[in-house]
Amino acid sequence: MKKAVWAALIGIVAFTGVARADDFPSHPITIIVPFAAGGPSDAMARVLAERMRVTLGQAVVTENVTGAGGSIGVGRAVHSPPDGYTVSFGHLGTHVANGAVYKLNYDLVADLEPVVLLPSNPMIVVSKNAVPATSLKDLLAWLKSRPSPATAGTAGAGSGSHIAGVYFENVTGIKLQYVPYRGTGPALNDLIAGQIDVIVDQTSNSINQVRAGTIRAYAISDDKRLSSAPEIPTAEEAGLKGFNMTLWSGMWVPKGTPKEIVTKLNAAAVEALNDPAVKKQLENQGLEMTPQDQLTPEALGARQKAEIAKWWPIIKAANIKVD
CATH class of the missing domain: 3.40.190.10 (Periplasmic binding protein-like II)
Known part of the structure; x- marks a missing residue:
């Protein structure tokens, strides 16, 4: 009898999860930007949010949650319900470096699901x-x-x-x-x-x-000049070799978010990035667009792990840390 009750409960939970994914989104989505309004992360997130709204059929709003190098804003997203309605926007600093700098109450890889790799x-x-x-x-x-x-x-x-x-x-x-x-x-x-x-x-x-x-x-800090600002030389052209760094961005959701919802968010972001008007806005900001074959959750997850392996030793050697 108990087994039958548990089976029924599991079935209800599973059905509820599927229904929630099928209905998604049924109300506004919030993208948490972990930096102040007016900065580069905020500017990119607002452009994407406005276009994603068209695809998703619901308002997509940005919320600036600042402090501690972006770790407070990321933490807000991590600890939100895994239902797709709270998206974590961030970059190399917030979703890689902070793991070596701060004593976080979350794990940047284990507690987040990648959604999409964004322009760099x-x-x-x-x-x-x-x-x-x-x-x-x-x-x-x-x-x-x-x-x-x-x-x-x-x-x-x-x-x-x-x-x-x-x-x-x-x-x-x-x-x-x-x-x-x-x-x-x-x-x-x-x-x-x-x-x-x-x-x-x-x-x-x-x-x-x-x-x-x-x-x-x-x-x-790139190996080629920007198409939107060709007058600015690369560091190597200007006489400084070895200074090459790209600050990529991405979107994540809390771990446990249904795959179907992650897929919907990814599709909305990809559609936004492929919109000529959005692409022009982002390129005018000096951003390099992500190659089409990298616009996947898997590509973002792989990039995040590779960058952790690269940058954590550099950060720790420089003794950059905040208790």
Whole structure:
């Protein structure tokens, strides 16, 4: 008798799960952006959310949950119900580096389901206009000649801008004094105002200000120039070999989210990325579009694990950690 009752209960639960997946989405979806409004992650998420709404037939809203290098926002998503209505947006910093920097109450791989690998950013070395250097070679000379380290804005310990700064230090042998913000949007505002000296920033965050002439760009951390900003040299072209880093982004949902729901979210994101208008907006932000064969949950999962293997030793060697 007990076995029959348990079998019935399991059947009900299973049926409920299938029905929920079939009905998805029946109300608005929230994409949690773990950084401040106005930054590069926020800008990309808003563009994608607006187009995903068309495919899913429900509102897709973004919520900015800042703090602790993005780990608070990711934690909010991790601990949400696994029903597809809460999506974690993040990147190399939030979904790779933070695992080596913070004592998290979740596991970045075991507690999340990958949805889609999103466009990537090469990093860009930018300074306030008051810095006298006009080339990367001149900037390196200026940084080395200072009696104290130049101030470098970041989105917090372990963020993409922080890891890129540490990578820049490793390659150049130059030390920087980091100034943490709740996102690179606020950091960029202070760079424009002359309150800090430099940022090793996501290209999508800085490119419009570079074009406007409010800050100065020196080089990007890619092996080829950006099609949207061909005037900016690569680091190697500018005389700095070995500085190559791409900040990719992605979307995840809590572990246990039904596969059918993950598939629906992936399809909506892929349709958005293939929309010519969306593609143009993202490319104008300096983003590199993801190859079609990489627009899968499996590709994101593989990239995340490979980047953990690459970056955690570098982060730990630099003793970047927050208790």
